Amino acid sequence: MNIGIIGLGLMGGSLAKAVKRYGISKKVYGFTNSEKNKKEIEELGLVDELVDLETLKKVSDVIILSIPVDAIISMFPNFLDIDEKTTIIDMGSTKEYIVKNIPTKIRKNFVAAHPMTGTERNGPKAAMDNLYEGKTVVLCDLEDNANFHVNKAFKIFQEMGMRIVVMNSHEHDVNACYISHLPHLISFSLANTVMSHQNPKEIIALAAGGFKDMSRIAKSSPRMWGDIFKQNRENMLLSIKYFEDQMNEAKKMIEDERYEELEDWMKRANSLHEIL
Amino acid sequence: MNIGIIGLGLMGGSLAKAVKRYGISKKVYGFTNSEKNKKEIEELGLVDELVDLETLKKVSDVIILSIPVDAIISMFPNFLDIDEKTTIIDMGSTKEYIVKNIPTKIRKNFVAAHPMTGTERNGPKAAMDNLYEGKTVVLCDLEDNANFHVNKAFKIFQEMGMRIVVMNSHEHDVNACYISHLPHLISFSLANTVMSHQNPKEIIALAAGGFKDMSRIAKSSPRMWGDIFKQNRENMLLSIKYFEDQMNEAKKMIEDERYEELEDWMKRANSLHEIL
Numbered sequence: 222m223n224i225g226i227i228g229l230g231l232m233g234g235s236l237a238k239a240v241k242r243y244g245i246s247k248k249v250y251g252f253t254n255s256e257k258n259k260k261e262i263e264e265l266g267l268v269d270e271l272v273d274l275e276t277l278k279k280v281s282d283v284i285i286l287s288i289p290v291d292a293i294i295s296m297f298p299n300f301l302d303i304d305e306k307t308t309i310i311d312m313g314s315t316k317e318y319i320v321k322n323i324p325t326k327i328r329k330n331f332v333a334a335h336p337m338t339g340t341e342r343n344g345p346k347a348a349m350d351n352l353y354e355g356k357t358v359v360l361c362d363l364e365d366n367a368n369f370h371v372n373k374a375f376k377i378f379q380e381m382g383m384r385i386v387v388m389n390s391h392e393h394d395v396n397a398c399y400i401s402h403l404p405h406l407i408s409f410s411l412a413n414t415v416m417s418h419q420n421p422k423e424i425i426a427l428a429a430g431g432f433k434d435m436s437r438i439a440k441s442s443p444r445m446w447g448d449i450f451k452q453n454r455e456n457m458l459l460s461i462k463y464f465e466d467q468m469n470e471a472k473k474m475i476e477d478e479r480y481e482e483l484e485d486w487m488k489r490a491n492s493l494h495e496i497l
Numbered sequence: 498m499n500i501g502i503i504g505l506g507l508m509g510g511s512l513a514k515a516v517k518r519y520g521i522s523k524k525v526y527g528f529t530n531s532e533k534n535k536k537e538i539e540e541l542g543l544v545d546e547l548v549d550l551e552t553l554k555k556v557s558d559v560i561i562l563s564i565p566v567d568a569i570i571s572m573f574p575n576f577l578d579i580d581e582k583t584t585i586i587d588m589g590s591t592k593e594y595i596v597k598n599i600p601t602k603i604r605k606n607f608v609a610a611h612p613m614t615g616t617e618r619n620g621p622k623a624a625m626d627n628l629y630e631g632k633t634v635v636l637c638d639l640e641d642n643a644n645f646h647v648n649k650a651f652k653i654f655q656e657m658g659m660r661i662v663v664m665n666s667h668e669h670d671v672n673a674c675y676i677s678h679l680p681h682l683i684s685f686s687l688a689n690t691v692m693s694h695q696n697p698k699e700i701i702a703l704a705a706g707g708f709k710d711m712s713r714i715a716k717s718s719p720r721m722w723g724d725i726f727k728q729n730r731e732n733m734l735l736s737i738k739y740f741e742d743q744m745n746e747a748k749k750m751i752e753d754e755r756y757e758e759l760e761d762w763m764k765r766a767n768s769l770h771e772i773l
Contacts, residue, residue, distance in 0.1 A: 396703050403687070404711040410743040415769060416766065421772065427635065427677075429614050429633070440767055443764050447759055451751075467687075467693070487717075487722060490688035491716055496697065
């Protein structure tokens, strides 16, 4: 089969590397709107050929969308004339809003996926050799797909060495909110707390592993994350509330000097690592 | 010189390894109250000899306290009869409260230090070969020490390959709050947010790098961190307030669907990494 990848940044570029290395795709085609990225993709040799969108639609057995979640939605009209044998897979970080908006005509072709992997970097130069191996990919609402397309998606992700988890798109968005979207907002907030201080440089000069870990994902793309927070707005607002409740509980225990209760509260947090 | 280390967990155990490897100490003595730890320290061969406290005080040219910050304060009375040539160095994560409480009689001997390094693990088995190399150590309020003792502390940390930064204990506590203490409380809060959810296991099954980084330090010792939050209470309460302000600003922008402003707010967070 031939795979066409739309968007060749961290996710799409790494996917191009993986499907080539494992011989999953005979040829790998790419499409991007960005002139700057085109140059980088060619220099890095990420795909066999960069083509225009109409060509990519014709030559690809599977089209993979690795672009920001709002851009996925904007592209839907382009796929209305797709061949019924062509599989489309999106790799967006949100699923419910995307799935709800897939045009009926291509619903059977369109497999909603979210690979649980990434880094804080973006763009073609961020593409990595082993981004997907051993990681989890969530596939959603497969009952709305034709088996032919589901099987192709399974085959690709399995041959890349991924663990496949199936759930409905609503469950996905709740879980992804707690495991990824909320942590990103927290990391952005921590970075802004330090940057708003009168002496950020003096503080940051003392940064060790803990702070570096906690602030790493605050380097992520604002454009991409704005779209994710928008599409997962309701779950975000609820999860922020629960997180604020925890912070507030801790703050009150420190205020009231209830340190034994604070220790018990931290012990509960420790228990996360019995299952992680 | 001979070094005696009180407390041989992650920090003290790793220090024992470092001063032996670099030949800084002729002999390394250790003291611990914990029978469980005694056995592990001996099995791991962390020190040349475990001794009682009175022996350690007599045979050590430098005594290093690598125990929780409240335990440091409780030990002060034990050092009132120390020889005037004996240097004491504490490695606690808070400094102002400790420095204020050092008995006048031993104030000149007592060098307040905070090595900006660590992991979420604790106990003798957490001791590492290269915990200190290339890392920063903050020394505080050195004007209250005799030069003789300051010079010994400098020599030890420099020969371990550390970068020495000098500041007053109040500045240290403010900076350490933002760079370490607040991030720990945030990580505990995030872990508890997920653990309080109805399906923590289902959520955690999707954990990738971002969540693992953000929750790693939530594995830290509740006993140790309770003492730190207590001793740095005022700075903690203020930094929590500033962090809550940032979270709240982000929440309101999501609530009001002001996504362009949210993007600008994330761009500010990105700028942290221009100086980190």
